[in-house]
Amino acid sequence: MDVVDPVVVESAAVLARHLRQGRDRRLAVLEWFAEAGAAAPPGAVQVPEPPLAAVREAVVWVLRGTMSYRLLEVARGAAGAGEEAADALYDVAGRLLAARPYRGSADPALVRAALESDEDVPEGPDFKGLVHLVAAIGLGAQEVGADALAEAFAAYGWFGLTAEDWAQMLGAVERGESPPVDWGLLQQRADVLRPVQRASDEQLLRARTVLGGLRMFYGLYAMHALFMPDTPALAALRARIDEWGMFPVLDHIIALNPTLRQFAEGLAACLAPLLDGLYETLMEQLAADPNVFRIAGDERGTAGFMDTWSRTLREQTRAGRRAPEGSE
Structure with a gap:
């Protein structure tokens, strides 16, 4: 008896996870594609890619309904x-x-x-x-x-x-x-449909990479509003986005916790050379200064960064509660 290909087994398992009664199969394919783009935890099997023709069909279907x-x-x-x-x-x-x-x-x-x-x-x-x-x-x-x-x-x-x-x-x-x-x-x-319909398999995979990267950079930019400690590396990333004038565009396209429909819309947008170029620029900046979460003089690294952020948030919360009394 021939051994069953492990990829076939894993593909069947992931499809079973995402297909539910009454759910359109195209949403299941999009969820599968999103999961396949995430790094597998240590010791886990990497989720195989779904048929990319089905991904293309699903993205076009979502776009037609927007x-x-x-x-x-x-x-x-x-x-x-x-x-x-x-x-x-x-x-x-x-x-x-x-x-x-x-x-x-x-x-x-x-x-x-x-x-x-x-x-x-x-x-x-x-x-x-x-x-x-x-x-x-x-x-x-x-x-x-x-x-x-x-x-x-x-x-x-x-x-x-x-x-x-x-x-x-x-x-x-x-x-x-x-x-x-x-x-x-x-x-x-x-014409939002044609680029998706004409995209090669490699371009769809690249768009997913760009979308995931820009979601990270957008989150770092947006968290500045919530008192995240400002390191030179973070400031440099924000400056690159500002040089391109792209925060409003990212804000329009990127969702930090996207629905599957938002994921499909973002994927289509990230086929554009402009967003691909921005992603490359930000990755180059990150490579030049990767110490995003390191505060100068704090040898604890990421732990010190998070501790400082938590303390700042607590202080701001207490100050906000005291503000009405002091304003009388």
Whole structure:
């Protein structure tokens, strides 16, 4: 009797773990793919990869059901269909965005400063302005206009630019005072399905690696708001992200404890060369200074880092409880 291939046995076991009655098999495949990307504990068998064609199918299925994809489909349907179609696009987009309101995270440095000063924590960017970007994809950037597009781009918070900053730059383009912009790229980048459908197996595996790495770097950046001790290595990583102006983008894409649908959306986003390049830059910075959790002068290393962080959190909690009495 032939010996059963251990990979086949492990594949059957992992599929059994993730398949449940009434659950779509595509969600099981995504959970399997996520598990296979995690390092196995010492002594455990590494989870084998699921069929990557099934992973590709599952990601496309998730993307088709997202609000973003629904908005893009409405936008494409409004192209060239007249003023009534344009009004209907704004109406549908407004209702969809209102049904699922979303506000990004505020800059962690500003949040930390506000908490330390016992001031109101600033709000993150409001993404309602993105309706204009959706309209530009369907109707064309020229139909939407520079001011509306400026509001949409400012919603992301890239490089700290305000709507007025964007309006000034886009207005110069509109008046012919700056080099023209190829707005056709906007339509190309909006096609979220094609990159996934065309991705090779190696590209899907790489996207998973990039997504996992960026989740770690995003978490380190975001935890700065919660009084995490600031080491030179951590500051250098944050500076690299700031140089790229990418915290708002990461905040939009990355979830620290993602659902499977968020995992699929993040995986699709990490196929983009921009995020791949950011990941490489941050990995290079980490290699140059890996002492992320080492406070200067504290020989305890990670243990000292965590002890300092815990003590700071306790002190801030006590200070917060005393604040109302001292303010009277």
